[in-house]
Amino acid sequence: MNFKTRYLDLRSTPPGMPAHTYAFYALRDLEPGTEMVLISAEDPALLLKQLQLQLRNRLCWQCVREQQVWRVSIRRREDTEASTLQDILSRDHERLDALLVGTLTRLRARGPIAATPEVMEFLEGLRRHIAVENNLLAPAFPSLYGPEEDNPVATMLREHEDIAKQTIMIEELFRETGPDPVEAEIWFGLLAAALSKHEYREETRLFPLWDTLLRRCADAGALIQQVRAGLVPQPGSDSATQARQQPGPDSR
Ligand SMILES: [Fe+2]
């Protein structure tokens, strides 16, 4: 892929604008297929960490120090291959978020019956994601389990139970013929709010811990492969496929 290159020189920011603010707006609006070369007279490690948190891990970068100047080549994460566990799982969060937005749009525009294939695809994707976190990753790092109330794995498992209950409610609603659109939207609104908080907690707390532990694993590559495989639909076993093959009467 040929990237367009732009430059962001933090040694000369506009008057009155802190370097962090200047970099934030430039990187928030970074277009696909564009490389931003950030130039700084100070070590940008902390700045990059803060920006990454604010932009939900949307960035990937490589940093080189040349004498007293740091040059950081920054790209959008989707322009690069996912390599870390955090990256793979965060991208799946984003994919699910986009599916949820698409489902809500369809629901509002065409009604519940037309939106049923998207609903089922979203629910399947969410279940696969939760299954990977519960059944593959939580047992792979038993040292993270703990009795404390705020233990990150216990929190994840507890929130997954609540999310699973909500997905069952939504699925039952959509399996009926002609669910009430207002009720459907209320349930989706509740699920979207729960997911947003849950994903944020995982991305900022749990995934970095998993990534650190994974780097010490001898079979890290095999686990990453299992995670990748677990997140994609298996042919013939996906009810979303069935739903897509059996669209509702007004889904044209
Ligand atoms: Fe989760």
Ligand SMILES: [Fe+2]
């Ligand atoms: Fe997750």
